[in-house]
Structures are given as C-alpha cells and as structure tokens.
Amino acid sequence: MDSQLGLIEQSFNNRYTLWVHEALDELPDSFTITDPSISGHPIVFASRGFLKMSGFSRAEIIGRNGRMFQGPRTNRRTIMEIREAIREERPIEVNLLNYKKDGTPFWMLFKMSLVFGKEDGRATHFVAVQVPIVSRKHMRNSGMSYSEDGGGSRLREIVFGSCRREVCSDSLLDLDRVLALDSDDTGLEIEDSCEASDLEKRKAATAIDNILSVLTHYSQLTGRLVCGKRCSLPGMGFISSSLYISLGRIKQSFVLIDPHLPDMPMVYASDAFLKLTGYDRNEVVGQNCRFLNGVDTDTTVLYQIKESIRTEQACTVRILNYRKDKSSFWNLLHISPIRNASGKIAYFAAVHTEEGCRNQDRHGLSLEMRQLSAIGAIKVAVRSLSMGAGPSKS
Amino acid sequence: MLRIKRVPTVVSNYQKEETEEAAAAARRVSGCGRNCLNKCCIQGAKLPLYAFKRVNKFKTEMGVHGHEVREPEPPVAFLDSLVLGEWEDRVQRGLFRYDVTACETRVIPGQYGFIAQLNEGRHLKKRPTEFRVDKVLQPFDGNKFNFTKVGQEEVLFQFEASEDGEVQFHPSAPIDVENSPSVVAINVSPIEYGHVLLIPRVLECLPQRIDRDSFLLALYMAAEAGNPYFRLGYNSLGAFATINHLHFQAYYMALPFPIEKAPTKKIISTGSGVKISELLNYPVRGLVFEGGNSLEDLSNTVSDACICLQENNIPYNVLIADCGKRIFLLPQCYAEKQALGEVSSELLDTQVNPAVWEISGHMVLKRKKDYEEASEENAWRLLAEVSLSEERYQEVNALIFEAIARGDDANGGVAESVIGEADAKPKSGGEVDAINKNSCPAMVSGTPECLVLHGSRYCGLMIRYCFYKLASAMTY
Numbered sequence: 001m002d003s004q005l006g007l008i009e010q011s012f013n014n015r016y017t018l019w020v021h022e023a024l025d026e027l028p029d030s031f032t033i034t035d036p037s038i039s040g041h042p043i044v045f046a047s048r049g050f051l052k053m054s055g056f057s058r059a060e061i062i063g064r065n066g067r068m069f070q071g072p073r074t075n076r077r078t079i080m081e082i083r084e085a086i087r088e089e090r091p092i093e094v095n096l097l098n099y100k101k102d103g104t105p106f107w108m109l110f111k112m113s114l115v116f117g118k119e120d121g122r123a124t125h126f127v128a129v130q131v132p133i134v135s136r137k138h139m140r141n142s143g144m145s146y147s148e149d150g151g152g153s154r155l156r157e158i159v160f161g162s163c164r165r166e167v168c169s170d171s172l173l174d175l176d177r178v179l180a181l182d183s184d185d186t187g188l189e190i191e192d193s194c195e196a197s198d199l200e201k202r203k204a205a206t207a208i209d210n211i212l213s214v215l216t217h218y219s220q221l222t223g224r225l226v227c228g229k230r231c232s233l234p235g236m237g238f239i240s241s242s243l244y245i246s247l248g249r250i251k252q253s254f255v256l257i258d259p260h261l262p263d264m265p266m267v268y269a270s271d272a273f274l275k276l277t278g279y280d281r282n283e284v285v286g287q288n289c290r291f292l293n294g295v296d297t298d299t300t301v302l303y304q305i306k307e308s309i310r311t312e313q314a315c316t317v318r319i320l321n322y323r324k325d326k327s328s329f330w331n332l333l334h335i336s337p338i339r340n341a342s343g344k345i346a347y348f349a350a351v352h353t354e355e356g357c358r359n360q361d362r363h364g365l366s367l368e369m370r371q372l373s374a375i376g377a378i379k380v381a382v383r384s385l386s387m388g389a390g391p392s393k394s
Numbered sequence: 395m396l397r398i399k400r401v402p403t404v405v406s407n408y409q410k411e412e413t414e415e416a417a418a419a420a421r422r423v424s425g426c427g428r429n430c431l432n433k434c435c436i437q438g439a440k441l442p443l444y445a446f447k448r449v450n451k452f453k454t455e456m457g458v459h460g461h462e463v464r465e466p467e468p469p470v471a472f473l474d475s476l477v478l479g480e481w482e483d484r485v486q487r488g489l490f491r492y493d494v495t496a497c498e499t500r501v502i503p504g505q506y507g508f509i510a511q512l513n514e515g516r517h518l519k520k521r522p523t524e525f526r527v528d529k530v531l532q533p534f535d536g537n538k539f540n541f542t543k544v545g546q547e548e549v550l551f552q553f554e555a556s557e558d559g560e561v562q563f564h565p566s567a568p569i570d571v572e573n574s575p576s577v578v579a580i581n582v583s584p585i586e587y588g589h590v591l592l593i594p595r596v597l598e599c600l601p602q603r604i605d606r607d608s609f610l611l612a613l614y615m616a617a618e619a620g621n622p623y624f625r626l627g628y629n630s631l632g633a634f635a636t637i638n639h640l641h642f643q644a645y646y647m648a649l650p651f652p653i654e655k656a657p658t659k660k661i662i663s664t665g666s667g668v669k670i671s672e673l674l675n676y677p678v679r680g681l682v683f684e685g686g687n688s689l690e691d692l693s694n695t696v697s698d699a700c701i702c703l704q705e706n707n708i709p710y711n712v713l714i715a716d717c718g719k720r721i722f723l724l725p726q727c728y729a730e731k732q733a734l735g736e737v738s739s740e741l742l743d744t745q746v747n748p749a750v751w752e753i754s755g756h757m758v759l760k761r762k763k764d765y766e767e768a769s770e771e772n773a774w775r776l777l778a779e780v781s782l783s784e785e786r787y788q789e790v791n792a793l794i795f796e797a798i799a800r801g802d803d804a805n806g807g808v809a810e811s812v813i814g815e816a817d818a819k820p821k822s823g824g825e826v827d828a829i830n831k832n833s834c835p836a837m838v839s840g841t842p843e844c845l846v847l848h849g850s851r852y853c854g855l856m857i858r859y860c861f862y863k864l865a866s867a868m869t870y
Contacts, residue, residue: 376478384648
C-alpha cells in the first residue's frame with residue numbers, strides 16, 4: 001500500500017517536479033489527475049476544489065480509482081462511455097452523477113482530457129475536471145422524459161381534466177407522492193438526467209486549458225515534456241496505453257516479448273516482475289530476457305525455450321535466473337504464444353514464479369493455476385484490444 | 395407446429411448426433427466409462443468449488459452514510475482468475491475443437507462498432523437437425539444431449555453460495571449429489587476466449603427456462619467476476635438455445651458490445667428501485683434493467699419479466715452486462731419467421747443464428763465472404779429481422795410491466811396513498827383499464843372521493859407506465 005503511494009508520488013514528481021503541486025493548488029477548479037501506467041489507474045492528484053466539493057481528504061483519494069465516487073444512481077452507460085474513452089485514449093465530456101463523502105448525490109459536467117509525452121507520444125496522464133451543474137431543470141421522476149418545461153403540469157391537467165369529479169388538493173399531492181415512489185434511500189430527490197449549461201461547459205474547457213498549461217510548463221523543468229495532443233506516434237517496441245492499463249491489472253510476474261522485432265526484446269514487464277528481479281522498468285523494457293540468465297543457467301533449458309518459441313508452442317521449464325543484485329533463484333517459467341485479433345502470434349508471454357515461495361495465495365489458487373490465469377488474462381487483453389478498426393464513435 | 399432446420403452447435407466433446415444419442419439411451423448402457431456427471435461416474439468425483447459471497451445490499455463504494463475506509467484497488471478478482479486459469483488449462487490439454495484466438499476478428503467501422511469473427515471451425519458440416527421453435531417451454535428429455543453427459547474434465551468448477559458469507563475456494567471438493575451443485579463447464583466450440591456454460595443445479599436436469607433462483611445465480615456470477623468484459627447470456631428455446639437443459643453462457647470480450655452503446659430512454663423505476671428503460675436507435679427492440687435496492691431486487695424484476703415471456707410463449711434472449719449491473723431483455727421472432735419462410739435466402743445463407751451474442755453485436759460468421767463483406771448495414775439488416783415489430787413489442791411490454799408490477803407488489807405491499815376515482819380514463823385507455831379490471835383485490839370501489847389502495851406499489855408502477863406511454867404518444 002505504502003509502496004504504491006510512494007510509486008505514485010515518485011512518478012508524478014519525476015515528470016513535473018515537486019513544485020507542480022503548489023501551482024496546481026493555485027487553480028480554483030475541481031479536478032483530478034490519474035495515471036494509466038500504474039496498476040489500477042489511480043488518482044495521483046486531487047485539487048483543493050475537488051476535495052472541497054466531494055468532502056474527502058487527499059489521503060482518502062490518492063491511490064484510489066475514480067469509481068469510488070460512483071453510486072447506485074450513477075448512469076451505467078455513462079460509466080461505460082468513460083471507460084471506453086480511457087481505453088481508446090480520447091477526450092470525453094459527459095454529465096455524470098457522483099456521490100460525496102456523506103452520500104449526497106450530485107450532478108456535474110465531467111470533462112476528461114489527456115496529457116501525452118512529447119517524445120514517445122504515450123498517454124502519461126488523464127486530467128478530469130468536474131463542474132457541478134447548478135442549473136435546475138426539474139424533471140419529475142415519473143418516468144417521463146420531457147424536454148419542454150411545464151410538460152409535467154400539462155399532463156396532470158389532462159388526467160384530472162378527464163376525472164368526472166373535482167379533485168381536491170390533497171389528492172393532487174398524494175398523486176405526486178405515488179408518482180415519486182422511486183426516491184432513493186436517502187429520501188433525496190435527484191433528477192434522472194441533467195444537462196450542463198454553456199457557461200458550465202466553458203468553465204470546464206478553461207479549467208482544462210489552465211491545468212494543461214501548468215503541467216506543460218512544469219514538465220519543461222524536468223525535460224520530460226508533455227503536451228495536450230499526441231505529437232508523435234508511439235515508438236516501436238511500445239505497446240498502446242490501453243493494453244498497458246489492462247496488463248497493469250494482472251498481478252503476476254510476467255513479461256511480453258515481441259518475436260517480430262530484432263533480438264526479440266521485452267516490450268512489457270509487470271510490476272511484480274520488477275519486484276522479483278530487482279530491476280527498474282527502463283532498464284529492462286527493450287532488452288532481450290537473456291539478462292536473467294547467468295553462469296549456472298542450464299543451456300539445454302534455454303534451447304528448450306527457443307524451440308518452443310520457434311514451434312509456437314507453450315512450455316513450462318525450471319530455470320536458474322539471476323536478479324539485478326546477482327543473487328540467483330529457481331524460476332518456474334511458463335511461456336505461451338499470444339495471438340492478436342488477426343489470429344497471428346503477436347507476442348510471447350513469459351510468466352515467472354520463484355520456486356519455494358508460498359505455493360498458494362490466500363484463497364488457495366495453485367501456483368500453476370495462477371500462471372495460467374495470467375496467460376488467459378494476457379490473451380484476452382491482447383486479442384480484444386487489437387480488434388478495433390480504430391476508435392468507434394458511440 | 396413450427397420447425398426450423400439447423401446444425402446444432404457442439405458444446406461438449408461428448409455430444410453426439412441425435413440418432414446416436416437416442417440409440418445410446420435405448421441401450422441403457424450403465425457405467426459409460428466416460429467420466430461424466432451421471433450416476434454411473436459421479437460417485438467420489440471431485441471438482442474445485444468456488445463459494446461466492448452473497449452480497450444483498452448494494453452499497454456505494456463508500457457506504458450509504460458515512461465512510462468506510464477501504465483497501466486500495468483490489469487486483470484481478472479471484473473468480474476472474476479462476477475462470478481464466480482453468481480455461482487456459484483446458485486449452486493446453488487440447489479439449490477445445492479449435493483455437494478461438496486463431497480466429498480472425500475485427501470491429502466493423504461504423505457508429506456502433508459491430509464485431510465480426512471469421513470462425514470456420516465452429517460449425518460442423520453435418521446434417522441439420524429439426525428444432526421446434528413455437529414452444530418456449532418444453533419438458534426435459536433425458537434421451538437428448540444434456541449436461542450430465544459432459545466429461546468431468548470439461549467442468550471447471552462448482553459454483554455455490556458460501557455458507558458463512560465469505561468467499562471460499564476448495565481446489566478439490568466432493569460433488570454433493572444430494573444437493574445438486576451448480577457448475578461451470580467449457581464450451582468446446584467457443585466463440586471467444588473463456589467461453590463457458592453456467593449450469594444451475596446440473597443434476598436436477600432443469601429444462602431451459604428461467605426461474606428466480608437460477609437467474610440470481612447468474613447475476614452473482616457476473617458480480618463476483620467483477621469484470622465488465624465478462625458477460626453472461628441466455629437464449630430461450632425458440633431463440634436459438636440448442637440444448638434444453640438450463641444453462642447460461644459467458645465469455646470475455648474486452649470491448650463494448652454495440653448494444654451497450656445504444657441510447658436508452660427511461661420508462662419507470664419500480665418500487666424496489668429497479669430502473670427500466672427501452673433501447674433506442676438499435677435494430678432490436680428491448681428493455682434495459684438497472685439499479686435496484688439490492689442484487690436480488692434487480693434479479694427478481696428481470697426474472698419476473700422472463701417468466702412472463704416464457705408463459706406467453708414469446709422467445710427471448712437476455713444479456714447480463716456491466717458486472718450484473720445492466721441487463722438487456724430482448725424478445726425475438728426470427729425463428730418463427732424462418733419457419734414460416736419469411737426470411738430472405740440471402741440472410742439464411744449466412745447461417746447466422748441470431749442468439750444473444752449476435753443480437754448484442756458479436757457476429758460469428760462461417761463464410762469468408764460474409765466476414766469480408768461484413769458491414770454495419772448488413773448487421774443492422776439481419777438484426778432488424780430478429781426484432782419484434784413496434785406494435786408487438788408494445789403489447790409484449792404491457793404484459794411484462796403487468797407481471798413486474800405484480801411481483802413488485804408482492805414484495806412491497808403496504809397500504810398507502812389516496813388517489814382519484816377508479817374509473818378515471820386518461821386518453822391511453824388500455825393500461826388503466828387493466829388496473830381496474832385486474833388484481834388489486836383490496837381495492838374498494840364506489841366511495842365518492844377517495845379510494846384506499848392496498849397494493850399501491852402495483853398501481854403506482856402501472857400508473858407511471860401509463861404516463862410514460864401517454865407522454866410518448868404525445869411527443870409524436
């Protein structure tokens with residue numbers, strides 16, 4: 001837990017320096033910044049305005065995913081739209097119902113934009129601005145979705161007009177009560193949908209510009225430049241951010257190898273792999289895995305691995321590997337070809353397990369099962385995420 | 395009697411042709427030697443058991459009032475890992491008829507992003523079998539293939555509710571034949587990675603029909619897997635279910651389905667907080683269910699709707715999406731049209747049987763020509779044939795809402811509310827008449843100003859439904 005928070009702070013400061021916090025804190029708007037490269041896609045920064053609006057403290061938010069603010073009346077389709085925008089790395093603007101710390105639901109205009117690394121074109125952060133919607137368009141919870149105002153009262157006219165008796169005002173109130181039988185748990189009445197005004201949309205756009213401005217400026221100090229638009233295509237050997245996010249959810253130690261590139265480099269390494277071997281990500285991505293082998297590594301096993309890759313078969317071997325600090329460990333290595341949506345092999349996945357470490361996780365899934373589930377998850381991610389003809393409009 | 399001919403999909407390596415099945419049954423072979431789930435092989439059999447936690451109340455992430463401090467983002471949920479791991483294990487053991495990841499798939503450019511797959515291995519070059527399509531409820535027939543005949547190696551694990559409210563996993567648990575377990579098995583002709591079958595109470599040999607308990611089990615599975623890309627589906631008889639033994643299907647597709655992207659328009663919310671909307675701008679007309687004060691409330695509302703359709707002999711499909719938080723109910727009539735010869739030969743030639751996955755937007759095509767020419771327009775045209783007509787759809791909806799209102803009322807039921815006259819007749823007419831004629835047994839009529847209604851939830855819901863219909867009529 002602490003290590004994750006440490007990771008978060010480190011990654012944010014490395015890109016923008018410590019001083020960016022102050023600069024961002026000077027902005028009055030409510031916004032959050034999330035990092036897709038960290039497992040769980042957590043919030044890495046929450047503005048003062050956001051804390052005030054939501055009622056949470058910084059400590060309660062940093063490291064958590066944005067879904068913590070959703071609740072029973074949050075529109076699921078809108079959530080899907082946001083999830084897909086994240087997956088496809090594109091900006092989005094929607095009206096969204098969120099919940100404060102005390103459980104109060106509120107409507108806001110949710111505007112999300114991306115920040116890209118200038119050199120590698122990768123999506124480094126998502127910036128989300130929240131503008132509370134104050135304009136009141138009362139749409140009764142009677143299941144009618146009128147857009148004209150006063151539509152509700154007109155309907156009541158018709159109904160009561162056709163009653164042969166006069167209806168007393170008490171009955172009118174009670175009818176309202178019958179119609180409003182679907183109030184939520186807290187007894188609050190909240191609209192089923194809401195539209196942000198032009199003013200609110202402008203507020204959101206300005207806020208995004210300001211934030212991007214700050215981030216761009218501070219990234220210049222570290223030399224790790226960002227910009228609001230993707231400047232160059234992601235370089236060779238890198239994988240798309242959406243695949244990155246999906247793979248980040250797989251907790252086993254594994255790497256992805258691209259057999260089509262010269263010397264078959266590793267194009268992805270999971271956090272658990274880095275922890276197991278002691279390396280940093282930038283030391284290993286782009287390298288062939290042979291750095292794991294050492295003096296006493298059995299060459300026949302290496303040959304076995306090579307053969308499996310050549311024949312496009314899965315294999316499990318026991319191999320002596322070495323960490324960065326030169327200590328060795330027995331690695332129960334499982335390698336499998338991974339196909340993409342074209343049906344052809346896109347990568348090989350290698351899942352590592354250190355022999356002798358706890359044989360089962362706390363739920364009782366065996367070591368073998370855990371390795372296979374990592375392979376399964378990788379297969380789903382690679383296959384699904386390569387199906388797109390390009391982002392589809394929804 | 396209406397019948398169509400199609401080649402049934404092979405979901406188990408032990409599924410034989412109709413004639414062979416009948417012959418085997420006739421021989422009454424005991425001790426089949428296949429390691430199946432029947433009495434002959436099941437004694438002493440063991441399978442992994444996943445016991446899920448029954449979550450009865452929907453909580454917001456931070457609790458209804460006040461705040462629960464939660465652990466940071468959990469990694470891949472356990473059930474998710476179990477399904478993936480077990481499935482991959484069967485892949486490596488060669489139990490599938492083909493490698494589905496070697497099947498070319500693409501998203502068709504367009505507004506909705508229909509997904510087309512070229513899968514030549516799924517469909518067999520066999521003689522088509524006759525299926526009766528005009529009876530949604532048919533009795534179980536032990537002579538035909540059913541899931542007690544699958545090999546134990548095809549079963550991944552048992553799936554039951556945990557006794558103590560905590561998730562439990564036993565890597566090797568005996569099968570409790572007395573309390574027939576529910577199991578998850580592989581589909582040996584998968585249409586995507588992870589394609590499995592959820593078979594509630596497998597040994598009870600329930601026919602393909604939804605009941606409240608089974609539907610709730612399916613919802614628990616969706617919720618427990620916690621992965622919005624792991625969806626469950628159900629096909630009734632007459633809506634392209636192949637096997638008349640109660641089962642749901644599920645698989646992974648880490649992309650949105652076109653149906654999930656379609657806009658919706660809210661119709662009403664029930665007394666138990668379930669929001670019911672209708673699909674807009676989608677070739678197949680259907681309803682969307684969300685919300686609910688608890689998973690059980692949502693489940694019961696949808697089950698009641700399904701049961702209503704079954705009892706009215708209307709074939710339908712169900713898609714459980716978004717970790718069980720969004721459920722699509724789609725009545726259909728394609729098989730009927732096919733039996734009556736009303737489907738164009740062009741569509742028939744594609745041999746696409748529009749079941750839940752196809753209707754959701756995932757089209758599995760067996761001819762390269764169809765795959766290469768796949769377009770949003772073609773997909774739309776096919777699915778439009780599946781949909782009920784607007785008129786019929788509205789009739790069916792009225793039936794569904796009546797059934798839901800009754801079910802809702804049975805749950806709610808405290809006397810409340812004072813309302814205008816019993817014979818008030820708003821312009822839409824039909825539905826309010828239904829209220830008056832039907833079941834409010836405690837409705838006292840005749841008093842001049844006010845009526846006290848028991849079962850006010852029923853009336854409240856029906857009134858809101860009427861207003862919705864009225865409003866829709868007025869806006870056109």
